[in-house]
Amino acid sequence: MKTKTLKGGAFIIEDQDLNSFYAPEMLSEEVQQFSEMISDFVEKKVKPNFDKIDKGAHDLVVSLLKEAGELGILSASLPEEYQGLNVDFHTESIISEQVGKAHSFSVALAAHTGIGTLPILYFGNSEQKSKYLPGLGSGALLASYCLTEPGSGSDALGAKTKAVLSEDGKHYILNGQKMWITNAGFADVFIVFAQVDGDKFTGFIVEKGSEGLTLGAEEEKMGIKGSSTRMVFLENVKVPVENLLGEIGKGHKIAFNVLNIGRYKLCVMAMGGAKETFNHAVRYANERIQFKIPIAKFGAIREKIADMAISIYATESATYRTSGLIENQIQELTSNGMDKTSAKLEAAEEYSIECALLKVIGSETLDLVVDESVQIYGGMGFSEESPVARAYRDSRINRIFEGTNEINRLLGVGTLAKRAMKGELDLQSPIKAAMGDLMNMDFSEVSGDLGAEKKSIANAKKAFLIIAGGAIQKFGLEFERQQEIIMKLSDIMIDIFAAESILMRVEKKIQTSGLEGAAHDINILKVFLYEAMDRIYMKGKQAIHSSQEGDQMTMMLMGLKRFTKYESINVVETKRAIAKIYIEKQAY
Amino acid sequence: MKYLVCISKVPDTTAKISFKNEDKEFNSDGVTFIMNPTDEWYALVRALELKEASGGQVTVINVGPKDNEKFLRSAIAIGADDAVLIEANEETESYYIAKNIAKYAQENGYNFVITGKETISFNSFSLGGMIAEFMDLPFINQATQWMLNGEVSTIYKEIEGGEEVLEVTGNCVISAQKGMAEQRLANMKGIMMAKTKPLAIIPIALGEEKVQVSQYQVTPPRGNCKMFTLDQIDELVQALQSEAKVI
Ligand SMILES: Cc1cc2nc3c(=O)[nH]c(=O)nc-3n(C[C@H](O)[C@H](O)[C@H](O)COP(=O)(O)OP(=O)(O)OC[C@H]3O[C@@H](n4cnc5c(N)ncnc54)[C@H](O)[C@@H]3O)c2cc1C
Numbered sequence: 034m035k036t037k038t039l040k041g042g043a044f045i046i047e048d049q050d051l052n053s054f055y056a057p058e059m060l061s062e063e064v065q066q067f068s069e070m071i072s073d074f075v076e077k078k079v080k081p082n083f084d085k086i087d088k089g090a091h092d093l094v095v096s097l098l099k100e101a102g103e104l105g106i107l108s109a110s111l112p113e114e115y116q117g118l119n120v121d122f123h124t125e126s127i128i129s130e131q132v133g134k135a136h137s138f139s140v141a142l143a144a145h146t147g148i149g150t151l152p153i154l155y156f157g158n159s160e161q162k163s164k165y166l167p168g169l170g171s172g173a174l175l176a177s178y179c180l181t182e183p184g185s186g187s188d189a190l191g192a193k194t195k196a197v198l199s200e201d202g203k204h205y206i207l208n209g210q211k212m213w214i215t216n217a218g219f220a221d222v223f224i225v226f227a228q229v230d231g232d233k234f235t236g237f238i239v240e241k242g243s244e245g246l247t248l249g250a251e252e253e254k255m256g257i258k259g260s261s262t263r264m265v266f267l268e269n270v271k272v273p274v275e276n277l278l279g280e281i282g283k284g285h286k287i288a289f290n291v292l293n294i295g296r297y298k299l300c301v302m303a304m305g306g307a308k309e310t311f312n313h314a315v316r317y318a319n320e321r322i323q324f325k326i327p328i329a330k331f332g333a334i335r336e337k338i339a340d341m342a343i344s345i346y347a348t349e350s351a352t353y354r355t356s357g358l359i360e361n362q363i364q365e366l367t368s369n370g371m372d373k374t375s376a377k378l379e380a381a382e383e384y385s386i387e388c389a390l391l392k393v394i395g396s397e398t399l400d401l402v403v404d405e406s407v408q409i410y411g412g413m414g415f416s417e418e419s420p421v422a423r424a425y426r427d428s429r430i431n432r433i434f435e436g437t438n439e440i441n442r443l444l445g446v447g448t449l450a451k452r453a454m455k456g457e458l459d460l461q462s463p464i465k466a467a468m469g470d471l472m473n474m475d476f477s478e479v480s481g482d483l484g485a486e487k488k489s490i491a492n493a494k495k496a497f498l499i500i501a502g503g504a505i506q507k508f509g510l511e512f513e514r515q516q517e518i519i520m521k522l523s524d525i526m527i528d529i530f531a532a533e534s535i536l537m538r539v540e541k542k543i544q545t546s547g548l549e550g551a552a553h554d555i556n557i558l559k560v561f562l563y564e565a566m567d568r569i570y571m572k573g574k575q576a577i578h579s580s581q582e583g584d585q586m587t588m589m590l591m592g593l594k595r596f597t598k599y600e601s602i603n604v605v606e607t608k609r610a611i612a613k614i615y616i617e618k619q620a621y
Numbered sequence: 622m623k624y625l626v627c628i629s630k631v632p633d634t635t636a637k638i639s640f641k642n643e644d645k646e647f648n649s650d651g652v653t654f655i656m657n658p659t660d661e662w663y664a665l666v667r668a669l670e671l672k673e674a675s676g677g678q679v680t681v682i683n684v685g686p687k688d689n690e691k692f693l694r695s696a697i698a699i700g701a702d703d704a705v706l707i708e709a710n711e712e713t714e715s716y717y718i719a720k721n722i723a724k725y726a727q728e729n730g731y732n733f734v735i736t737g738k739e740t741i742s743f744n745s746f747s748l749g750g751m752i753a754e755f756m757d758l759p760f761i762n763q764a765t766q767w768m769l770n771g772e773v774s775t776i777y778k779e780i781e782g783g784e785e786v787l788e789v790t791g792n793c794v795i796s797a798q799k800g801m802a803e804q805r806l807a808n809m810k811g812i813m814m815a816k817t818k819p820l821a822i823i824p825i826a827l828g829e830e831k832v833q834v835s836q837y838q839v840t841p842p843r844g845n846c847k848m849f850t851l852d853q854i855d856e857l858v859q860a861l862q863s864e865a866k867v868i
Contacts, residue, residue: 062691066698066812073806105809118809618651619637 038361042386042449044530045494046463049537055123055357056538057349058545064127067120071131074104079135083423086137086259089251094141094259095175095219102172106132107146111154112374115166119373122360122380126352129298133305136427137259144215144260145169147298149176151291152224152236155378156279161238165222177220179211179239179265180288186213187440189226190234190285194267196227204271205229205237207245211265213434217248218261225267226284236278236287245270256426293381295435297355297388300395303431304348307395307402308621310424311341314406316619317413328409329616332609337405339560339608342615344398346557350534351394355387389436389444390527396431396438403428442523443516449526450505450512464502467495471592482543483536483555489562489599490533493569496596497525499589500573504580518580521572528565535561553614556607562599570597622677622769624668625731626701627722627752628661629683630654630692631742640837647742647837656692659737659798661699666802668735669700671769678702682725684709684718690820697815698807704820714830719751721827727756731792738763738798746796753794761787765800 039049060068078100079086082093101107110125111117132139150169153161168174185191194209207227217223223239223246239246249264279287315338318329328334359380366376381388403425407414414421432438453460479485501522505512513519535558542551573593581589615621632638633653641648668679681696683689684707693704707721726734734756736749746762753760765784766777774789777800807815849857861868 062694063812063816066691066695066807066815067809069695070698070807070809070812077804077806103808104806109809118813120809120813 038365039358040458041358041383042452042458044387044533045449045497045526046458046460048491049354049533051537051540053357053361054537054541055353055360056541057353058538058542059353060123060127064124067124068127068131070104071106071128072134074101074106075131075135079138082138083136083259087423089259091218091259091261094138094261097138098142098145098175099172101142102170106142107150107172108170110146110377111150111166111170112372115162115170117166117170122363122377123353123356125298126301126356129301130305130308133302134309136306136423137257139302139306140257140260140430141216143295143298143302144178145176147295148178148291149216149220149222149224151294152178152278152287153222153238154374155290156236156287157238160275161278165238169222174221175216175219176222176224177214177216177265178291179214179217179223179225181213182210183212187437189288192226192228192234194225194227195231196229196235196237196272198229198274199271202274204273205277207237207239207267207270207272209267211267213252213262214265216261217263217265218251223265224278224287225265225272226288227267229281233282234284234288235281236284237272238276238278239267239270239272240276243270243272255429256423257430258426290378290382292435293385293388294377296392296441297352297359297381297384299431299435300348300388300391301352303395303399303428304345304352306424306428307341307345307348307399310399310402310406310421311345311615312620313420313424314338314341314402314409315615315621317419318409319616319619321411329612332605334409335612335616336605336608337409338615339612341402341405342611342621343557343561344401345621346554347531347535347561348391348394348398350538351387351391351531354534354537355384355391358384358387386445386448387530389441389448390523390530392435392441393438393445393523394527394531396428399428399431439516439520442520445523445526446501446519447513460498460501463494464498467498468502470495471499471588475595482548483540483558485600486536486558486562489566489597490529490536492596492598493525493529493532493566496569496573496593497522497529499592499596500525500576500580503585503589504576507580515580518576521576524572525569528569532558532562532565553611556611559600559602560604560607560611563602563604566597566599570594573597622671622675622733623729623731624672624677624679625722625726625729625734626660626665626668626679626681626696627683627734627736627748628665628681628692628696629657629737629740630685630689631657631740634741638839640839644836644838645834654692656695657737657740657742658804659739659741661696661737662804663797663799663801664735664737664795665696665699665701666805667767667797668733669805670802671767675769680705680729680731682707682722684721684825686711687822690822693820694815695807697818697820698811699805700811701818703818706820706822707825708822709825714832715745715747715751716832717827717830719748720755721825722748723752723755724826725823726752733792734758734794736794736796738796749794749796756792756794759789759793761789761793761795763798764795765798767795767797767801 085093105118108117109120109128113119132142153165169176180189182192196205196207199206221241225237225239229235245268247266252262318334319327321328362380362383363376367373406421407425410419410421413419452458479488504518508515539551539554539558542554577589633655636652639648672679679701680703681693681701682705683693687708690706697704734752739746750760761776764776764778768775772790776787778785
């Protein structure tokens with residue numbers, strides 16, 4: 034079957050072919066077996082140790098990481114020539130989802146397999162790969178990633194750590210400080226970024242035990258207390274020239290590329306955590322009796338359950354859609370002769386806009402879920418006796434690391450604009466068309482299954498385009514400085530991406546289970562859209578009021594109103610129906 | 622040595638249990654099934670350990686609907702060499718299942734047939750004994766340890782207040798319980814390899830269900846239970862007086 038692939042970021046101007054859409058319901062039996070196996074590992078090996086891990090038992094984290102290595106979890110995405118399992122991208126997704134339930138341990142594992150291992154996999158030369166990858170895959174070696182410094186976090190390239198070639202040309206001498214380094218306490222391998230000749234940002238592989246490499250004390254953190262986070266000090270550390278990673282001055286490529294996949298995986302892990310916390314909350318709501326009935330019977334609680342479930346469903350739809358886009362791209366590139374590792378790197382870069390948006394979606398869904406779950410638990414939620422207290426503390430970091438959510442929102446819109454400027458995406462014509470539609474009244478009837486929903490999403494894209502187009506026209510090169518407007522555009526993009534992902538998942542569901550079989554999914558779609566269109570209207574209005582004037586403003590506001598219209602639904606009844614399903618199932 | 626390990630599926634331990642068809646049938650709607658823990662953790666893993674120590678073949682077998690294939694695949698992922706599914710309706714009737722397994726074991730020259738002590742769903746404890754009877758072999762029930770030296774099996778069993786150590790020469794049927802082995806998680810490689818190992822689906826040979834369930838009954842839930850520790854005697858007395866009002 035010929036399917037057109039959707040380029041990265043193009044979802045905002047085009048429709049994706051349903052044949053190329055990937056839904057979580059399509060995960061193969063083998064992938065589900067991986068999922069069960071990893072879930073078993075987390076349940077039986079990690080969960081009983083949550084308390085000990087959070088009290089600082091890093092040796093336990095290390096032994097569990099090694100156990101994960103034996104099970105193949107750490108080497109799953111590595112190529113076979115380095116004793117990896119070379120799994121497909123959906124399997125990588127499911128691993129992250131299940132590992133995401135493991136609190137501090139999940140952070141240790143993700144930092145090791147992601148930002149710790151990937152720089153060597155993607156940018157190491159063959160000697161470096163042979164030397165480190167088998168050990169990193171088995172857990173014999175554990176890795177950390179040292180980018181952030183006291184003076185440079187979001188502004189990662191502003192790092193001050195220096196690397197100077199020794200006189201005999203055999204070593205680089207590294208001097209500087211790194212901060213907030215996950216896994217620092219037990220890492221054998223430190224991926225360190227430093228400036229060569231003062232301004233050539235470059236990656237290095239530094240080994241534990243190198244003279245001059247020392248660690249600060251463990252940070253006292255708000256959450257993920259069991260994850261080792263320390264400063265790393267480099268004082269005249271001699272790093273053999275063979276350990277230079279990639280090319281001199283190309284460190285930014287390493288730093289940013291591993292973050293694309295990192296952001297995607299952070300989203301999937303957050304979703305796994307959200308499902309787990311949701312399950313606790315629903316069970317508690319069924320068990321807790323007040324005023325002689327289970328609190329799950331109160332509308333206020335039911336609405337929370339529905340809101341959480343809808344948010345998880347949206348995240349899941351957007352996540353697996355992206356998993357599908359990336360996997361399709363990997364397959365296309367490998368069938369053209371590219372090796373799989375390069376293909377994965379390139380695919381993740383292609384979908385870097387989606388990865389940035391997902392990072393925001395996943396971490397904010399988790400924050401919603403842990404917050405409402407604590408609320409459902411009431412006083413018990415404030416007690417360390419309940420599982421949701423830990424979930425609440427551990428959630429918050431996700432909006433900060435792997436690029437703060439502000440940085441990722443800026444990236445979503447910024448990368449889109451950049452691609453348009455480079456001519457890789459044609460934003461100009463769709464903006465023109467949408468502007469044209471401002472004048473044309475649209476009397477077309479909606480028809481077919483989900484006709485209203487499809488039309489609303491198409492219109493929401495027009496809303497995005499007129500606001501973005503209008504703001505770019507108004508501010509020109511100054512657009513980049515209008516962060517308040519960019520934040521709003523980003524939020525609109527997120528709503529569109531999520532809504533369309535839900536829509537396509539529902540369409541697939543209707544294909545396999547019919548309208549009746551998809552009734553619950555359709556309810557979720559309706560409520561999500563109903564609320565999303567209001568959000569888009571509100572954000573859009575603020576953006577237009579703040580960027581336009583006179584007739585243009587009036588016309589755009591009228592258009593926005595038209596473009597964000599959706600059916601009137603009985604949102605209370607629909608949410609009740611949604612919540613009922615989960616309350617009966619006692620799980621997501 | 623050839624080991625035949627019987628694998629059944631059971632509802633997940635957290636499943637909500639209900640019945641349908643006038644309480645004659647288990648309602649499996651929305652229930653997730655897992656491999657029966659005693660089959661998986663003890664019978665299968667011990668057979669694998671013995672095979673790893675002195676060679677042989679471990680086959681897993683199930684009598685049931687085609688869907689059960691996935692439990693056999695999971696068993697292969699843990700390490701079994703191959704699998705056999707004798708296709709039948711839902712598995713409820715031990716006699717019918719035992720007869721088919723015995724026939725397969727006999728025809729294919731298995732030395733040992735191993736089951737879990739019981740299924741955690743129907744808890745009938747009966748399959749192993751029946752298989753042994755059909756095969757005319759000794760049956761060792763609820764074994765906690767099993768060593769194999771040449772032809773001779775040394776098997777430990779718990780008995781009231783102590784332990785019994787048995788020596789069995791030659792082929793036998795064993796039901797395994799806690800102590801026999803430690804649970805093994807499948808690893809990812811095992812799961813990937815499982816696709817490539819043989820899984821035969823054969824039609825049921827002897828189909829005669831002798832026992833029929835006429836009704837299931839759910840025991841009424843226990844009343845609220847309150848736990849007291851040894852140092853809470855005063856609270857206990859207080860509760861018996863004022864809450865339970867029995868003293
Ligand atoms: C527990 C933990 C583990 C970590 N692990 C690692 C690790 O393993 N390796 C590593 O290298 N780093 C790690 N980090 C660092 C992390 O990536 C940074 O904290 C993060 O990138 C933010 O940088 P910062 O803390 O310096 O915040 P800042 O950059 O100072 O940001 C402060 C605020 O300003 C906003 N802001 C900054 N710049 C802009 C801008 N241009 N426009 C708009 N808003 C802006 C931010 O969004 C944020 O709200 C970790 C951090 C923590 C807390």
